[in-house]
Amino acid sequence: MNHFLAREGDSNQGFLNESDSHHASRVLRLSPGEHISISYSDGIVYEAEIETIAKKSLQFKVLKERRRQKSPLLQIGIAPTKSNDRFEWFIEKAVELGVQRIIPLLCEHSERKVYKRERGLRIMEAAFKQSHKGFMPDLSEIMELKNLDKLELPEQRYIASLNSSERITLNEIDFKQPQLILIGPEGDFSPQEVSWAEKQGFKHLDLGPEVLRTETAAVQIAAIAQYEARQPE
Numbered sequence: 001m002n003h004f005l006a007r008e009g010d011s012n013q014g015f016l017n018e019s020d021s022h023h024a025s026r027v028l029r030l031s032p033g034e035h036i037s038i039s040y041s042d043g044i045v046y047e048a049e050i051e052t053i054a055k056k057s058l059q060f061k062v063l064k065e066r067r068r069q070k071s072p073l074l075q076i077g078i079a080p081t082k083s084n085d086r087f088e089w090f091i092e093k094a095v096e097l098g099v100q101r102i103i104p105l106l107c108e109h110s111e112r113k114v115y116k117r118e119r120g121l122r123i124m125e126a127a128f129k130q131s132h133k134g135f136m137p138d139l140s141e142i143m144e145l146k147n148l149d150k151l152e153l154p155e156q157r158y159i160a161s162l163n164s165s166e167r168i169t170l171n172e173i174d175f176k177q178p179q180l181i182l183i184g185p186e187g188d189f190s191p192q193e194v195s196w197a198e199k200q201g202f203k204h205l206d207l208g209p210e211v212l213r214t215e216t217a218a219v220q221i222a223a224i225a226q227y228e229a230r231q232p233e
Helices: 018-027 084-097 117-130 145-150 191-199 214-229
Strands: 003-005 013-016 035-039 044-053 058-068 074-078 101-106 156-160 179-183 203-206
Touching (some): 003 018, 013 018, 018 058, 074 084, 084 117, 101 145, 145 191, 156 191
Parallel strands (some): 074 101, 074 179, 156 179, 156 203
Antiparallel strands (some): 013 058, 035 044, 044 058
16 A cells, blocks of 8 residues: 655545655556555554545545554754765665654764755655655754754753763663764764763763764664664553
8 A cells, every 4th residue: 555645634634745646646546446545744644545636636535543653752963974875875764763853963074064955855755655654754954063952952862972981872761751862974073062062961872882884873773762662661
């Protein structure tokens, strides 16, 4: 069953946007009466029936709720990698694993200074549809690390850097409560950035003795967060 991100509607009836309507009618060749899977990115996945379909508009009626997904609690602040493909691979996996928010960071040692958010949103939506998710993460505009204090930050805040400060491990994080984890660029965070993070209440995080690629570290964290959040109380 094809899965779509519904743009407007409610638990009874709704619509797809022009792009998805075109894809459903012209590429997938769907017809009125056929069933699709939809979500409004509110955590609920519905089964719906197509009522009317045209190149620019698909209207559906909701038949039943298929499942509910808990809202992810993990926010990841991450410096986009020099290779755009690697960063976009992370974005795709973040959707599949379940991340609440992705914050691209502009750091002193960043090799990529610009990130096209619109392209990232397209990749996220494709992953959302492929994996039949109930939530799609928020994707922020790229921002300097020092501007993070303008956001509403969770109480649990961690920075994964390569300095020699005392650290906590991933199994010490309460993944059932909101958390923000920062991952730096290939050249790591600068001493000034680490000092700033410490003043903002970020604790140092130990990801093990190996030096992981930026996107590998982020996916490792997202996978562990998903697993831990699903464990019974």
